[in-house]
Amino acid sequence: MPIGIIIARYLKVSETAGAAWFYLHVACQSSAYVIGVAGWATGIKLGKDSPGITYHKHRNIGITLFCLGTLQVLALLLRPKPEHKYRMYWNFYHWTVGYAIIILAIINIYEGFDVLDGQKNWKWAYTGIIICLGAIAALLEAITWLIVLRRKKAVRSDKYGNGENGVNGYGNRSHQTV
Template sequence: MQLPIPSHCPNTNFIYFILSLLISINLCTKTESTSTSCNEGYSFSKMGRNITHCKKLGTLKAEFGWNYHGRVHDFPNNRSSTLVDIFFSAPPVGATGWVAWGLNPRKPFMAGTRALIGFKHPNGSMHLETYNITIDTKRGCQLSSSAIEVEVNDKNITYSADSGFLTIIATLSLPQEYNISKLNLVWQVGSVKDSMPQMHDDTLKNFDSAETIDLSSGKSTSVRHRLHYHRTAHGVLSIVGWGTLVPIGAITARYFKEFPVKFCGWYPLHVSCQISGYLIGSTGWVIGIYLGSSSRYYDFTTHRDFGIIIFTFSTLQVLALFVRPKKGDDHLRYWNIYHHLLGYTLIVLITINIFKGINILRPEKIWKWTYMGLVSVLAFVVISLEVFTWIKFVKCKRLNHRP
């Protein structure tokens, strides 16, 4: 069946706004930061060490300082290496939690990182060892200390009771495979059980704890900055498309078709909201798929699965508009039951998944309160119209039964 052309088409300026948003996001996907002077704002500044570069890392309140000594050539073995002093500080998880800092010669990911992991024992003694972080570590295999190809000298770890930070100090000789202009830093914090480091928390701030840095200039690009704009676009488009337009389309069909209020343009408005909501929401869903593919070493399974179900149900709802039986057709009753049941289920799943996404992203509280306000307004409208429907229904029934 061919759909009538909606008389209430989405505002052209609104579509332009969405396109402009996506273009600006693509233009802003790379954000750089630079190192600063090592003043008293850093936990390791009171150690009395001469540190030439310092910077606040993007997550976990971590700090990083370094001295870059340049390349050193080992003539007897005919090889060269890069000499670097590193200072890394972060607050551990609990009094005996661990902190870790490492380098990945390939990409800014956990798997493949050569790390220094340290923690404080309950008796006050300190522990600092080298570790190879592999894909098996991500899968939950027990982490054990091991030798790494990076030569580590003068390693030490200290704890500051004033700041609550653990500080890892070491001098590294980096092999040639480590490009100092694009050095992949990875850091992390977690808990300790029976003197063994446990898996860190599954939050974005943990997964985003990586940067690519130029040791000579101090400029860096973080994973968090690179994905921040895509995550924001994913959230905004999902809330506008799935979370706003789709429910408004359902409200239009439920309360303005014939009863309690008859609105002749209800169907074009319903179709416009459903199709525009589907297109905008699907755009957010595609960005979500991209975010999932960019996060090879972690995923949010429930949020992802709900998203796939929402996209599938929404596609079925839109396709159902094109095969809607004509008025008077025997199959119209069954089509209506299917369309309504799937639509209400879809709205419930959308609401749950948007809240799940907000809890994953953990943005400013205004995001959560704004969406809660939107849900509250829509719920108030639905409840008000439902009450009005029943009042009008009861009055009409009484009038029909009068002698």
């Protein structure tokens, strides 16, 4: 799931990516949803097979994740066109729910590690992966800002360049002072 967000956030600014970023984002997030549903179903099965053993926090976060993930998938059916007046609100919803899902998923995975009790190697490996993805995202954020600022600077220099009328906009006429 974090990779899908990284793709959407940082590949979108690439002029060469075109619409590919969107399809990669959808593919990553769809596979994350399928894996999440499989995890949710596994949790239900394990819960049925283990009467009297309940990990309330892990279960409740898992149910919340399933609901939010399903809501996010269903919201794609209501996605307005980019020029629609409600698209800004839909984007805000999509971003907010998406990041909430990421945060809850990370928390719930750590809760799951606590359920495993004693499997510290998995917890350390996962922590390393999260740190690595965070570092990659921070680096890509810096690169993205550099790209965006350079584009804005290029647009400004084109806007205020010499143009047709010369440097000062008066062409061959002299500038009149008041």
